Amino acid sequence: MAKDSTKHLTSKLLPKKNLEQFLDALLKQYDVIAPVEQNGFSRYQKITRGTECCLKYRLPRNSIKEFFLPQDETLFFFEPGAASLSDAPSAKREPIIFPVRPCDVRALTILDAVFDDEQFSDSYYVEKRRRMRLIGMACLEPDDTCFCETFDINSTDGTGCDLFLTEVEDSYIIDVLTTKGKTLIKTLADAPQELIQKKKQQVAARRKSQSLKLAEVQNFLKQCFESELWEEMAAKCLSCGACAFLCPTCHCFDITDDVAGKIGRRLRSWDCCMFPKFTLHASGHNPRTKHAQRLRQRIMHKFSYFPENKSLIACVGCGRCVVACPVNLDIREILSTLASSTHPASP
């Protein structure tokens, strides 16, 4: 994805107490997407006032993928019976997401590899990606379910963002990383040198998230395809798809037609390889009828097939699937169970 250069332009200062005001100023010109508090968690959604933004929780339950690949998206309209198609109108105001964590930024590069590849670029995704401004935020303290470090994601690095915030005392230091980002902070003062120094110290001393030994992940998964462990691990899976819907990198979708009166729409909607009908043929044949086959597909796709094709692991260690699974399937345990089955600990 062609983004403008990510070299560090300048550092600005935003006192925390001015955050709402900062967002309100952005709202005059942009659509702002920010975490909004719900019952004990937050969700990314469009806000109308700066006060709605809630930074109490590190990662909102939903990922930012829905702003690039909406859960339901109209591909075009048609009038049933008439031989013409019309485009869905595009949004007028440019959007901003605040704040985006480094794992979710990496997830976008994974989606870019799918939707903006050299052979077929998906104009719906690419257009949203082009219009979006990303204001990132560093993680100095990971959550228990975070394991971004496993995938070499530096949680204090703003690569891929337009602006990148790091919390220092009662302020944010804003690194301005792109010219697109520069237009958003015109009124802010430069950050004082001592705070910039302090930020550097904090970053160096940050608590890293947990790391799995994934170096050989592709190799060991290849040996695990026929493993009996899949059955065992999938025994409690409900095929509910919560893991995939909340995952920032899962991108499987369905295409269907929806007709209400004289207005027809061809829709693309999220789908999930964990659903039993995902691969069902019209003939009744289904190559993946079992939970175990589908769990294996999700894991193999992320950690073996996708890396083979795109040289990227399709997981960023955000832990959303770990938090959301109603039967406590933990992707970290799945991987380590498989890994130790191929490398039994020597006595």
Added chain:
Amino acid sequence: MKKVKPHSQKNQSQYKPSLARIIAIEVESAVRDTRTFTLEFLDDAAREQFQYLPGQFAELSVAGAGEAPISITSSPTQPHPEFCIKRMGVVTRAIHNLSVGDTIGVRGPYGNTFPLETMEGKNIIFVAGGIGLAPLRSLIIYMLDAQHRSRYKDITIIYGARSPGDFLFKRDLKQWAQRQDVTYHETVDKADETYTGKEGFVPQLLEEVAPKSANAIALTCGPPIMIKFVLQGLTKLGFTPDQIITTLEMRMKCGIGKCGRCNIGPYYVCIDGPVFSYRQILGMPQEY
């Protein structure tokens, strides 16, 4: 076989179909509810863009019903694209309900092609069952075209259907049977009183015909159970996995490697297939 990448289709709205008019409908088999639809694009740009080769498919759609992936059964040497469609579910039923003059949506062409260059200078054996002839027919017509015929050596066609009423493309079969430069064999699983030809399954006929494997490529499409025995038969005749080409069918939606549905191992059947060598198939998870 390498992953074959068709020409880039960047900068298009990938999901909006071009519109085409149905200019002919041929009822191929009343028993199996199979019809061939001949299409003509409504605008020149769409016709220009629809440059295809044997093996590729398109997403056909009826507004309100949805889309279905269908092999292009015509050859690019013919003036209009043709699709042979068996009535199965929602979309294929909606297509069957259309008449000559109605419009239909077409996205594509998608997928890779039969390995046209690898097959040059070789003896070619087609082994087809039922509607499996649809994708192979494109290649047969292509090879038999005066422009291309000299590039391929002996052409043998082995075709089987469940019953005499199930034979598709009867006009083509007749022609192929009459041509001097084609060896044509057919069989039915179960004969009836009107039928005087061979009775038996395709793999048996293959064993009888016993095509030589030297300097040959065999292409097979048909129901999974037939393919299984044909692969065994060809192997017994000395064909290596590289000399056997087939197509895989997976449920599909996008056709362009995005929606994830047709994924098997590192392959996406919609862009890396639907044409695969038996060698490639042996190397992938048995999830088709």
